[in-house]
Amino acid sequence: MAVIKNKNKVILRPNLKSEKIIVGSGVSLIYIFFLDQSGEQNLSLEFVLRGKDAKVKIFGFNIGDTEKSILRISVVHQGLRTVGYVRIKSILGGSADSKILGLIKVEKTAPGADGYFSHNVLLFSKNAREKTSPTLEIEANEVKVSHSVTVSNFDPEIIFYIKSRGIGENMAKKLVMASFASEYLAEIPDAEARKNCEALIGEKIKLLLK
Amino acid sequence: MLKMSKTKNDSFIPAPGGHSGEFRMAEKSVFKTKPGLSEEIVRQISDYKQESQWMRDFRLNAYRIFEKKPLPGWGGNLKDIKFEDFCYYLNPSEKSERSWDNLPPEIKSTFDRLGIPEAEKKYLAGVGAQYESEVIYHNIDKYLYKKGVIFTSTDVALKKYPEIFKEYFGKVVPPTDNKFAALNSAVWSGGSFLYVPKGVKVDLPLQAYFRINAEKMGQFERTLIIADEGSSAHYVEGCTAPMYSSASLHSAVVEIIVKPGAQVKYTTIQNWSKNVYNLVTKRAMVYRDAAMEWVDGNLGSRLTMKYPSVYLMEPGARAEILSLAFAGKDQHQDTGGKVVHMAPKTTSRIISKSISKDGGRTSYRGLLKVISGAEQSKSHVVCDALILDEKSRSDTYPNMEVNEPMSAIEHEATVSRINAEQLFYLRSRGLKESEARGLIINGFFESIIKELPMEYAVELNRLINLEMEGSVG
Numbered sequence: 001m002a003v004i005k006n007k008n009k010v011i012l013r014p015n016l017k018s019e020k021i022i023v024g025s026g027v028s029l030i031y032i033f034f035l036d037q038s039g040e041q042n043l044s045l046e047f048v049l050r051g052k053d054a055k056v057k058i059f060g061f062n063i064g065d066t067e068k069s070i071l072r073i074s075v076v077h078q079g080l081r082t083v084g085y086v087r088i089k090s091i092l093g094g095s096a097d098s099k100i101l102g103l104i105k106v107e108k109t110a111p112g113a114d115g116y117f118s119h120n121v122l123l124f125s126k127n128a129r130e131k132t133s134p135t136l137e138i139e140a141n142e143v144k145v146s147h148s149v150t151v152s153n154f155d156p157e158i159i160f161y162i163k164s165r166g167i168g169e170n171m172a173k174k175l176v177m178a179s180f181a182s183e184y185l186a187e188i189p190d191a192e193a194r195k196n197c198e199a200l201i202g203e204k205i206k207l208l209l210k
Numbered sequence: 211m212l213k214m215s216k217t218k219n220d221s222f223i224p225a226p227g228g229h230s231g232e233f234r235m236a237e238k239s240v241f242k243t244k245p246g247l248s249e250e251i252v253r254q255i256s257d258y259k260q261e262s263q264w265m266r267d268f269r270l271n272a273y274r275i276f277e278k279k280p281l282p283g284w285g286g287n288l289k290d291i292k293f294e295d296f297c298y299y300l301n302p303s304e305k306s307e308r309s310w311d312n313l314p315p316e317i318k319s320t321f322d323r324l325g326i327p328e329a330e331k332k333y334l335a336g337v338g339a340q341y342e343s344e345v346i347y348h349n350i351d352k353y354l355y356k357k358g359v360i361f362t363s364t365d366v367a368l369k370k371y372p373e374i375f376k377e378y379f380g381k382v383v384p385p386t387d388n389k390f391a392a393l394n395s396a397v398w399s400g401g402s403f404l405y406v407p408k409g410v411k412v413d414l415p416l417q418a419y420f421r422i423n424a425e426k427m428g429q430f431e432r433t434l435i436i437a438d439e440g441s442s443a444h445y446v447e448g449c450t451a452p453m454y455s456s457a458s459l460h461s462a463v464v465e466i467i468v469k470p471g472a473q474v475k476y477t478t479i480q481n482w483s484k485n486v487y488n489l490v491t492k493r494a495m496v497y498r499d500a501a502m503e504w505v506d507g508n509l510g511s512r513l514t515m516k517y518p519s520v521y522l523m524e525p526g527a528r529a530e531i532l533s534l535a536f537a538g539k540d541q542h543q544d545t546g547g548k549v550v551h552m553a554p555k556t557t558s559r560i561i562s563k564s565i566s567k568d569g570g571r572t573s574y575r576g577l578l579k580v581i582s583g584a585e586q587s588k589s590h591v592v593c594d595a596l597i598l599d600e601k602s603r604s605d606t607y608p609n610m611e612v613n614e615p616m617s618a619i620e621h622e623a624t625v626s627r628i629n630a631e632q633l634f635y636l637r638s639r640g641l642k643e644s645e646a647r648g649l650i651i652n653g654f655f656e657s658i659i660k661e662l663p664m665e666y667a668v669e670l671n672r673l674i675n676l677e678m679e680g681s682v683g
Contacts, residue, residue, distance in 0.1 A: 108600065123615035126582070136606040138625045141597040145626070151612045151619040 004029050010190045014200060016071075018044045025051030025079065030188055034200055035062040041069045049075065049082035049110075058086045059184055059197070063177075063204040065094025065125070074103035077140075081112035089181045090121040092128040093208050102134040104145055111142035121151040122180055124173070170209055177205045246294045249273060252396050255299045259399070264376065265368060272385035272395030279389040285575070286513040286542045291487060296459055298397040298430070354412070359443075360405040361416055364432050367403030374405060378436055382465035382493050391491045394430045394463045401431035401462065406441040406472075415444040415477070415663050431462040437472035437500075444475040446663060448507075458512075459487050466494035468502050470524070475503040479666055481510035481673070484540060488514040499526035505661050507534040508543045509673065517575060519548035522556035522587075529558040532658045536677060537570030537602070546607075548577040551587040551617070562593040563655050566602035567677075573605040578619060585616040593623040596654060598647075648675040 001020040008028050013019075016033040023029055035041065047056050056075065075084035084104065092098055104115040117134045134147040154176055162172035181201045188194045241258055243251050252273045256266040281288050354361050360371060368375050385395035406412055437443055460482065468474050474494065482488055488511040494502040504518035520529035531547035543566075549558040564572035574593045595604040606623045628650055636646035652659070652671050659667050 123612065125615060128615060129613050131611045133609045136623065136625055138597060138604045141600050141602060141627045143625065146624040149610055149621040151610065153615045
């Protein structure tokens with residue numbers, strides 16, 4: 001378990017392990033994780049926004065074609081005016097079997113909470129599976145909490161357009177995947193972290209469509 | 211005003227006004243099983259109803275399943291239910307002997323404020339033996355008869371139409387489905403049977419309380435609806451006024467089969483009194499190019515656990531689930547919807563709106579499943595919740611299982627309080643705070659209320675306004 005007290009911290013986990021993080025007053029944390037591709041995983045990631053005005057933005061990437069993975073990710077709002085945003089992008093091919101079980105919990109002590117959970121999934125092979133449960137448990141009323149989930153395949157019109165520009169199908173799909181995964185990277189203020197993320201995304205997509 | 215002849219023990223009563231239509235002679239003696247449930251009780255119920263052997267065996271098998279199944283470990287708090295204390299069958303004529311004077315004052319006051327007519331008040335309170343509706347009932351009866359529609363009680367259908375009954379009964383919701391489906395299967399009584407022949411469109415909403423069926427307020431109603439190819443029907447049950455019931459467990463099952471090209475809409479507004487556990491299993495199987503719409507309004511009860519579901523079995527099948535829930539003090543509405551896409555080119559939409567106030571709790575619980583091979587399936591789920599004060603709670607437990615990449619699934623949910631700017635604006639136009647809140651909440655529920663028959667919509671709007679004033683319950 002880690003207690004974060006430094007203001008404006010950025011944490012990058014290229015191979016996520018289970019972790020619990022407590023965020024103190026006034027702290028603004030950016031947390032970026034990539035799910036590992038090396039076999040079955042059952043992971044738990046918990047953020048407790050304990051202090052007043054604690055803020056966390058979580059960016060998660062689940063890109064693979066073979067692993068079975070279960071990730072339980074929760075953000076618990078305990079302090080006043082806490083902010084917790086979770087954005088996860090999944091790109092699943094091959095026989096990937098993924099479960100993302102999300103929870104945003106706002107306790108009675110956390111009026112003014114602002115929470116958001118989004119999970120966007122690109123499923124592109126016949127045998128890929130996705131199960132997602134974005135749960136909300138809200139016990140305070142002065143809150144603004146929402147979640148969204150989308151699951152889809154490649155938009156055939158977009159692929160067609162790219163191919164019509166002379167680009168092969170494989171490259172067209174790589175471009176779409178990279179764009180899909182990178183949608184929220186501009187929200188990461190740290191340039192080095194952004195650059196590392198782009199590199200990791202590029203590597204994983206290359207493995208997917210080798 | 212609807213009029214029905216009363217049915218009392220050994221009574222022969224003409225319809226009011228000297229109208230000479232059909233008459234009813236009720237010769238049933240008062241019958242009531244002793245509290246608790248056993249194979250003996252199940253046999254007694256079946257014997258009293260003079261049922262065929264296959265139904266008796268069905269009930270006994272269901273009872274054995276009920277005994278083995280555990281209570282669900284999720285949802286509302288079911289620990290206080292004492293199955294051994296309930297009486298599982300009560301002759302309807304005894305059930306309706308209740309004194310108006312003994313009715314809780316808040317129920318009587320609600321009837322007045324909702325403008326419920328005098329005769330209807332007594333029916334809803336369980337005071338009158340029957341809802342007075344004979345003349346209109348008989349006109350509806352003739353209209354349906356001419357079209358070949360069968361609309362009767364489930365008990366009567368079992369005896370009068372055994373082949374079609376046996377073909378479909380227990381096939382959509384088998385006793386093994388869950389503990390409360392098993393309980394209902396063992397002790398069911400009352401409910402509606404509706405069969406709509408091929409190509410027949412039933413234009414008027416069929417409302418359960420129009421039928422002469424004393425058991426329609428039973429604890430364990432079983433409803434079976436079969437819409438044959440190309441047909442359509444709209445079935446409505448319940449009402450917005452509080453339904454007073456001394457029975458504290460209501461566990462109903464609704465099974466619907468929508469054959470190719472058919473359309474069924476099933477509307478429920480429940481406002482059971484706040485001592486009631488309302489645990490219901492509702493499911494529809496929808497076939498090629500057919501459509502099923504559940505409109506589910508939950509206002510009353512202590513705990514409701516109800517998730518109308520649709521299985522889209524063949525290409526072109528469509529589902530829509532509109533769920534409305536209002537939880538006040540000491541209430542928990544655990545509601546939602548389930549859709550399973552079993553075939554290609556199927557579409558679904560779930561809209562859930564809920565409000566919790568005064569310590570109430572609303573929980574949306576949903577399942578959206580797309581099986582492998584259900585290509586080009588599309589689904590959109592929206593859940594919005596308002597929490598009106600710091601004592602209340604709202605939960606959202608959606609589950610999405612997508613095993614088909616060639617599908618498009620979207621889900622979104624929000625939880626918030628009443629928008630302060632909207633409130634300020636309305637108050638600046640001279641509305642009192644409670645009126646402004648009522649208006650905003652009616653607007654919040656508008657997308658669901660507009661799907662109701664007009665009289666329900668008007669009453670529901672009135673009830674919501676009363677709830678916001680804190681005048682009800």
